[in-house]
Amino acid sequence: MSGTEATRDALGERISYAQSWEDPRVLQAGLQVGSDDRVLSVCAAGDNSFALAIAGAESVTAIDLSAPQIALAKLKLAAAVALDVERFRSFLGVGPIGQRVFLYHEIRPSLDEDVRAYWDANEEWIRLGVIGCGRFEQYLATFRTRLLPLVHRKSTIEQFLSCQTVDEQRRFYDAHWNTWRWRSLFRLFFSRTVMQRSGRSAAQFAHVDGPVSAAFLKRVEHGMCALPIATNPFLQWMLAGKYTDPENSQPYLSEQGHSALVDAADRIRFVHSDLMTHLQASTAGTYTAFNYSDVPEYLSEAETQSLLAATADASQSGGRIAYWNLLVPRHRPDALADRLTRNEALGTRLLATDRAFVYGGFQVETVQ
Numbered sequence: 001m002s003g004t005e006a007t008r009d010a011l012g013e014r015i016s017y018a019q020s021w022e023d024p025r026v027l028q029a030g031l032q033v034g035s036d037d038r039v040l041s042v043c044a045a046g047d048n049s050f051a052l053a054i055a056g057a058e059s060v061t062a063i064d065l066s067a068p069q070i071a072l073a074k075l076k077l078a079a080a081v082a083l084d085v086e087r088f089r090s091f092l093g094v095g096p097i098g099q100r101v102f103l104y105h106e107i108r109p110s111l112d113e114d115v116r117a118y119w120d121a122n123e124e125w126i127r128l129g130v131i132g133c134g135r136f137e138q139y140l141a142t143f144r145t146r147l148l149p150l151v152h153r154k155s156t157i158e159q160f161l162s163c164q165t166v167d168e169q170r171r172f173y174d175a176h177w178n179t180w181r182w183r184s185l186f187r188l189f190f191s192r193t194v195m196q197r198s199g200r201s202a203a204q205f206a207h208v209d210g211p212v213s214a215a216f217l218k219r220v221e222h223g224m225c226a227l228p229i230a231t232n233p234f235l236q237w238m239l240a241g242k243y244t245d246p247e248n249s250q251p252y253l254s255e256q257g258h259s260a261l262v263d264a265a266d267r268i269r270f271v272h273s274d275l276m277t278h279l280q281a282s283t284a285g286t287y288t289a290f291n292y293s294d295v296p297e298y299l300s301e302a303e304t305q306s307l308l309a310a311t312a313d314a315s316q317s318g319g320r321i322a323y324w325n326l327l328v329p330r331h332r333p334d335a336l337a338d339r340l341t342r343n344e345a346l347g348t349r350l351l352a353t354d355r356a357f358v359y360g361g362f363q364v365e366t367v368q
Ligand SMILES: C[S@@+](CC[C@H](N)C(=O)[O-])C[C@H]1O[C@@H](n2cnc3c(N)ncnc32)[C@H](O)[C@@H]1O
Pocket: 004, 007, 011, 012, 016, 017, 021, 022, 042, 043, 044, 045, 063, 064, 065, 066, 069, 136, 273, 274, 275, 276, 293, 294, 295, 298, 326
């Protein structure tokens, strides 16, 4: 079975990610999207495709092999258009439960029929707030509500979240956070076995070698000690299940971002397909920038090479490609050196600033 078929079997029929767990600032710094860009972007929860549209792209094609992921992103976009920023945030699940089902019925008439049918059947998630409905967000919620309280008191978590500088964070981490109990329970909960059962599927580990929890622990330590927690929505959500400051969380949730998204709504289109099929059907020069999330991770080396070659075929000269590596080190192979330039130093520099901090690599490549 190919990597794409395995991914479709594992992820195709569900919402795995209700939020993006990839830093939009890193993505934009890698792709430098502007008003001349036609972007092909893995849809997932929609957030990073929205971020690239907000950055001013001429067009964004948000693609996913999962219809429920597309139904989620379409719901978010329709909500942005129908609601002011306060009601938009509240509808999605930022802040206390408000009148989400009532708001849904305001948005509902503007949804495509299949999207409406999907959310009619999942109205409970509308009530709870859709940005918590992914399998991964539910896994994090279990971590936050069942495991974290066994390790740290609520007051310790609140104190950590209120640190104002990275020096303060480092001191707090060493003195109060990094206990034997934290390390042990973290290793257990973020082990391959537990993650495979509840957070990620076996297909997402198909190309992963070696233990995973030790690698994650090191990356989490970097995220907790080297990057300001006050401006890190990813860490805030992981530890508290909310954003300290929605205005500085995801671009589409800020007041300015929301209004830019509404303006850009007509420039975003959705495609339900896998990347390879779509690229093969696209003519040369169709796109100028590509956000591939961490899709190459789910593919073999040979499949990654074919995906990158098809990307170069569909790209305008000078097109940029960006993607993350979580646990599998994928990047442009030497065989494609005459078609793609690897900007390794830029990727490494940006990875060190990545507020989503769980990744082991960030790749930026340019079509020659
Ligand atoms: C790659 S996952 C993001 C994973 C996330 N960064 C993580 O590892 O925790 C993002 C989205 O990519 C979609 N996806 C995976 N492989 C794909 C492919 N070959 N073509 C199109 N979409 C794909 C999935 O359905 C999912 O919604």
